[in-house]
Every structure is written in C-alpha cells, then in structure tokens.
Amino acid sequence: IAGITQAPTSQILAAGRRMTLRCTQDMRHNAMYWYRQDLGLGLRLIHYSNTAGTTGKGEVPDGYSVSRANTDDFPLTLASAVPSQTSVYFCASSFGTDTDTQYFGPGTRLTVL
C-alpha cells in the first residue's frame, strides 16, 4: 500500500441498511478525517481522529459513527442509511493535527436508494 486507500470504490445501498466504508493509510499519520462531497456544497467534515483511540465530531456527524482502534485504519459506519447520505465520501490523513497538509484517498461513491 502506498498512501491512503478506501473501499469500496462505489456502492449502491438500500435505505435502512448498515454500511461501513473503509479507510487505511500507511504513512503513519496521526490524524485522519472523513468528508462528504456534494455538488455545490464542497467538502464537509463528518468525523475526525487526532490520534489512535480518539475521535471527534465534525460539521455533519449525524447518522455516522467512526472508530480509531489503531493508527492505520479509520472506518466510517452508516448505521441505517438514508437517501440524503448519497454522496462521495473522502478519507484524508495528516501527520499532525494543526496546519499539516491533508492527503486524500480516492473516494467512495455511495448511492442510497
């Protein structure tokens, strides 16, 4: 692995189903982030983790949960998907938590029907 990866690349999901989006980085970055990107709204922060074992809420956390059991992995879970969660989801990581550059994964395109 080089950099940051996400899985799946795309997914179509029935409303009410549970879904976990996976994110893994091999850069030994301390901080990780989940964003959603919707047309005309730009990237919005869902949840973040400053270091393994800690998580925090971003701008649009409702309906999503995260965990950070180790440095490399930061999964995002939709407990019961709704159509408004149709979006492109990007995971990102940075070495530090202040002004360090964030590096983005390739994204997951999720459609909830």
Next chain:
Amino acid sequence: GQNIDQPTEMTATEGAIVQINCTYQTSGFNGLFWYQQHAGEAPTFLSYNVLDGLEEKGRFSSFLSRSKGYSYLLLKELQMKDSASYLCAVISNDYKLSFGAGTTVTVRA
C-alpha cells in the same frame, strides 16, 4: 459557521492566465490551502499560505491578504490538463479545514 466564497466556474484558453479568487469569513485564521481536484478523483495539495504575500510554485502562484480575508490562485501558461476544480480551504481556530464549494476551470484549445 465558516463562510468561504469562490466563483463556480471559469473558462480560459490554453496558454492564457486565470486567477481564481477566494474570500473567507471564519472563526480565526491559521492558514489557507488550495487543492486541485480532477473529475472523479481525489483532491491533491497545491499550496499553503499563512503569511501575507505571494507564494510561487512553477506555473501556479497563491496570494494571501489576511486583513482582507482574501486569497487568489494564479494559473499561468494554462494547459489542457489544468481543467479541474480548484478548492479553497481555510484552517480556523479549531484547526479544522473548511472548504469552499470549488471553482471549475475549463481550458479550451
């Protein structure tokens, strides 16, 4: 909340110069990033400004005026591969990135 404004779309000719403006009103300021995002791909880092002035990197330059809450990204000698969205993002007091909606630049031959 944070307010970051940039134009929705711009069109320019190959070889020309384009300037993408970004204005922001945020809770504090700890730096401004520009990212490039090609359609269907991840955003990639272009530049970071924290002090007033111009930062030049090859064909791309970024300018910041903190007193005016203003930045621009200057793309010179435009190439077809520069057709992309350009995202302005500000780090506010909570050290979280807030993004503008992005500016889609189309380069015509």
